[in-house]
Amino acid sequence: MINIEHLRMLNETEIIYNKKQKLDYQKNEIIEKLLADEAVFFKIPKEDAYLVLKKLGIPEDQLYINYISLISYDEYQRLIKSNKLTKEETILDIDNLYNTDVFRNKQTKVNDIALVPVKNKETIYEKILKIFRKLMKKRINRKRLDY
Amino acid sequence: MTEEQKKKYPRSYRFDVETVGGDRVFFKSGDDLNFEINDKLRTEVYKGMPLNLSVEEKALFIYFRICKLLKYDENFIYSNKLNKNQDYGTDFDKKKIEEIEPGSSIICSDFCRIYKKFLDELGPDLECVAFSYGKSNTSHWSVGFFTDRVSLEMDPIDIQDATGYSDLMGIKNGMWPVGIKPDTYMTPENKQYLVDIIDEIYTMSVGEVAKDYEDFIELLKEVPDTNYVSNSGIDANKQEGKSVLYEKIEAFKEMLRNRGITGNEAISTFIMFSSRLGFFRGEMNEFSFAWQRNDIQNENSKKHERICLIQGKDGSIHSVNFNQEINGHMVYGQDELKSALATGKIVYEDSKYQIPLEEK
Numbered sequence: 102m103i104n105i106e107h108l109r110m111l112n113e114t115e116i117i118y119n120k121k122q123k124l125d126y127q128k129n130e131i132i133e134k135l136l137a138d139e140a141v142f143f144k145i146p147k148e149d150a151y152l153v154l155k156k157l158g159i160p161e162d163q164l165y166i167n168y169i170s171l172i173s174y175d176e177y178q179r180l181i182k183s184n185k186l187t188k189e190e191t192i193l194d195i196d197n198l199y200n201t202d203v204f205r206n207k208q209t210k211v212n213d214i215a216l217v218p219v220k221n222k223e224t225i226y227e228k229i230l231k232i233f234r235k236l237m238k239k240r241i242n243r244k245r246l247d248y
Numbered sequence: 249m250t251e252e253q254k255k256k257y258p259r260s261y262r263f264d265v266e267t268v269g270g271d272r273v274f275f276k277s278g279d280d281l282n283f284e285i286n287d288k289l290r291t292e293v294y295k296g297m298p299l300n301l302s303v304e305e306k307a308l309f310i311y312f313r314i315c316k317l318l319k320y321d322e323n324f325i326y327s328n329k330l331n332k333n334q335d336y337g338t339d340f341d342k343k344k345i346e347e348i349e350p351g352s353s354i355i356c357s358d359f360c361r362i363y364k365k366f367l368d369e370l371g372p373d374l375e376c377v378a379f380s381y382g383k384s385n386t387s388h389w390s391v392g393f394f395t396d397r398v399s400l401e402m403d404p405i406d407i408q409d410a411t412g413y414s415d416l417m418g419i420k421n422g423m424w425p426v427g428i429k430p431d432t433y434m435t436p437e438n439k440q441y442l443v444d445i446i447d448e449i450y451t452m453s454v455g456e457v458a459k460d461y462e463d464f465i466e467l468l469k470e471v472p473d474t475n476y477v478s479n480s481g482i483d484a485n486k487q488e489g490k491s492v493l494y495e496k497i498e499a500f501k502e503m504l505r506n507r508g509i510t511g512n513e514a515i516s517t518f519i520m521f522s523s524r525l526g527f528f529r530g531e532m533n534e535f536s537f538a539w540q541r542n543d544i545q546n547e548n549s550k551k552h553e554r555i556c557l558i559q560g561k562d563g564s565i566h567s568v569n570f571n572q573e574i575n576g577h578m579v580y581g582q583d584e585l586k587s588a589l590a591t592g593k594i595v596y597e598d599s600k601y602q603i604p605l606e607e608k
Contacts, residue, residue: 103524110503110517111525118499128471135464137420137454149465156468160526167524184447 102170109136111157128156140186142171143193174199273387275364275378280340285365288349292317293366298452303374304398304442305449310366311428312453314359315404315419321353339385356405359416360391363402367393397438399431419454493531493560497568497577500527504570514570518556533559534604537597540567540588555594557585559603567594582606 112132119126132153135141142150147168154164170176172193180186188195275281293313301309345358354362360378367376376393392401404415404427415427430442500521504514515537521527522535539552558566565585569576580588582605588594596602 103520107517107520107525110507111521111527113506114496114499114503114521114527117502118496121495121499125471128468128473131464131468131471133420135461135468141461145461145465149461152465152468156471156473158473158526159524160529163524163526 102173103167104176105136105139105142105171108154108157108171109133112136115157132156140180140190142168143177143180143186143191146192172198273380273382275361275380281361281365281368281378283342283345283361283365285362286346286349289317289352289362292350296452301449302445303370304395305445306370307367307374307376307393308428308446308449309453311363311402311404311415312419312425312450314363314366315415315425316454317350318348318352318354318359318416319420320405320414320416321355356389359404360389363391394431398442399434400442401429401431403427403429419450425450491531491560491562491564493528493558493562493564494566494577494579496528496531497558497566501568501570501573501577505573510571515554515556518570528558531560533561535559536601536603539595539597540569541593541595552595554597557594557603563606565603 112129116126116129116133118124119129135145135153138144145153150168150171151164154167155161159167177186177195177199181188293310295313297306297309297313340357340361345361348354348358348362357378357380364376364378367374374393374395376391378389378391380387380389388406390401390403392399394400402415406414406427415425419425425446428446430439434442500518504510504517509517518535522529522532528535535556535558538555538557540555541552553569553572556568556570558568560566563582565580565582567578567580585594585603586605589596
């Protein structure tokens, strides 16, 4: 999974290289300004995000998978929680974004594993046993009251 | 600050020469501050600053904006170390400081002088003091300000141990400011107030630069892609030690050093650069990790060091130690690598992943 910090590192490396080779690095200065905003990929359309990635030299076959990482559900949650992004600021259709096939797996994983700890899960057998115990307890208490 | 306020908030009045003492030299006024702020810098610093901010908010806005606009003069460190270039120093130079505009390189004393000059314009509710930790022309400089609610020191230049970056670098990259140090005597309520306004003003001051995405994207469309060549020319791949791959590895190592990335983190960053980011793709054939025996033994050196073996498309093999600056990047021929493997000087970390060598 790549994140924006990886892109900043890549851009910084390119600046060092280009400066040493006396090559133009105007492109990198513009990208530096764009990447200054941690939430930039939620604020620009996919085509523009691809342009930034391509200008950074990311190969065509890696564009999609890297873009998905940058706008992942985890990344969205992190930015929202740290007040670096509000839902209103995003130009992406957040309500539907994470329902697409690519993201559904991720969300399901979060719901199933992170939010419902496996240890606390009750099997059907345990549930029936619990109800049965409750009923028995009630009957015993009633009997006690009768005495 | 009025006398009445000083009595009411005695703890906040920290930067008074008489009360602090030590080796610090304070600059409240005098010849060292007798200059005019460059007009271009002034315009850019105040750009977009709302008028209804409190003095503390204005002071922070200016701090963040100066960090964003100016950069550190790296030559100063090198020249200071080598002690050759006498042009550099912290002596006050009116002409030089008045020429500092957005994008200029500065050192600690320039920043502090300029920042104090800006803050002196904010009126009597705030007092700003620049100070050096010893003689003004040979020591590091810092700055601070106090009001009736806030008292703090600011060091935008020094890399903070806890985070590994300074504000002059971090703020340009949207990182949380680390050079602001509130006075320990500040009340919890006032500290909370400071944290709240830092959060608010930081976004207002620094975030503004990245607002006009469309403009940046349009500019980006116009600039050509980088055509990687080395300073030896396009065919430099054939020249050992000066190939594009060699120089890309060197640039990568410098980035790691700048960010203080070492060990496993450096290895995982290299893998990310090679695979998902494709930085070395045009020039690299294969890579593998290995242990290299260190023949020069002393008390401080380890017997084996982890290296990355990178095979270029030209057949050259680069042995790279990401943690080592000097002699941390050697270029081998195929025969040399074979010999090193045969003698056990180099041992693959995982024998499944080896650099493919031609059979003779």
